[in-house]
Amino acid sequence: MSTPSPPNLALNRSSVQSAFEIIQPLIHRTPIFTSSSLSASLPGQNSLYFKAENLQKGGAFKFRGASYSLSCLTKAELEKGNHAGALALAAKERGVKCYVVMPDNSSQPKVDAVRAYGAEITFCEPNAPARASTLAAVQARTGATFIPPYDAANTIFGQGTALLELLEQAPEPLAAVVAPVGGGGLLAGTALAAEGTGVRVFGAEPAGADDCAQGLREGRRREDVTAVTIADGLRTPVGVLNFPIIQEKVERVIVVSDEEIAEAMKLMWERLKLVVEPSGAAAFAAVRSPAFQDLGIKGPVGIIISGGNIDLSKPLPWNGQK
């Protein structure tokens, strides 16, 4: 299987910094948001700094990893480039042909966005074996290079740049940062970016897809956990490369229910006036949970809002339906 050139960079903070230098001209520097009422509503009254990656190009942090991955391809590889999701936009901006394999239950806005960015979509059944065989068939037909969505060093470095930006933007040093975990690109990247800063790193995972939290308890990566949650971006099992980074560098992955996610999401819509998808509300749900509050962390907390891509033609999750 044709994959991008192996990264020459070590799994550490300076690799995230190198990625940041390269992608800075390509990405949005997303703003940070604060809310005195949301801060005051927490028992610990921590100042909160929300990093609004829902305002990133493509509506999610994914654009960071996709941009960096594309930047690392050789010219020969670029001429047969390929990918999924935000990569379609990064590819479009460079005039590279992009092929996307998507599960056939993907939400319509996500499908529409990929099409609008000019990518060619091949649909597959929504499970790992179907995805792998469809991917192999597309690669055989097109000769395209596969760019993994989370289980790759370059992707992890790219995603970690969100924390570097947040640390530059926050007016005071953070005591902790919380990021959601699905495949683990964002959380592993965040953990690498936090190295040596003294910022404690936490993950947030939905109870209905808590393979990472279970894996951490058992000391081995789990792939066999069923994923049933409104946080569609966090259904993926954590990746092979991602898991040991999280194991080593993340203090704890906090598990939150779909109800806690929906509540946090509604508060963010109301108070921050931001459209946040369920996955994007998971980190704030974790900060609001007793599990986090009981840690007694003093000082400012960073919260990464991972994305805002939601099908608005459906009822909102707190209005009865999912």
Add this chain to the structure above:
Amino acid sequence: MSTPSPPNLALNRSSVQSAFEIIQPLIHRTPIFTSSSLSASLPGQNSLYFKAENLQKGGAFKFRGASYSLSCLTKAELEKGNHAGALALAAKERGVKCYVVMPDNSSQPKVDAVRAYGAEITFCEPNAPARASTLAAVQARTGATFIPPYDAANTIFGQGTALLELLEQAPEPLAAVVAPVGGGGLLAGTALAAEGTGVRVFGAEPAGADDCAQGLREGRRREDVTAVTIADGLRTPVGVLNFPIIQEKVERVIVVSDEEIAEAMKLMWERLKLVVEPSGAAAFAAVRSPAFQDLGIKGPVGIIISGGNIDLSKPLPWNGQK
């Protein structure tokens, strides 16, 4: 009736600039948003600069006028200060007691917000005579000073500061700006702030409450127009002081249907990832309308998103119900 000290300032741009100097430390400098996909979707492909007053304190531009009005009260008047809406927050920040008269069909989040800011609410029936008599009774009981929500020079100057900020923030000169019109504080203020800049000023008004557009056609202010629209912030008839300013300085008030407002609102939620209330989407609806596009304006257009206070426990307006 006890009212604030009459303003000593003329109805012109420099009065808006004076207001801006005074309230700058009190208000949020709200960010501007752009969207290449929304710009590209217009026939004229104008660059669009959205001024996000939904991110203002209290969730709407109203905080500007309220802050400036409070700043203009004498110390004696401040000790018996009073008002409605965003004023409750401005009053709270200065430790002034605030009395609010609200229609009894006000949305729950608006009521909750006023209460959270510590104001004392008296409800009245949702019509002008009931509001006036309740206001008079509250004033008689408390001795409080009445601060008008839109029909006052200081309020108009305060609201006009949103355009001053937008002009500073936009990276290129604007050809035009569009603001919604209800009572007319924001639109009249915007028109004053645009004086001498060459920026053409347009209003946006819902078809179900188009008293200002009708009044402009007939050359006299209309107060007898029924108000039936999803844009609850724009149901108020245009004010006595506001109308002649709009008549003189606004090129045209563009009327948009509730369907056009809901469509514009959905696009803004999807593409800008911002929670915008129906009134806050009216200006973008106007820009998308044939009436505006047929003007053939070349160059960048500013759009004022007036607010983001919406009851999220109800279905969204494009999902069937109002």
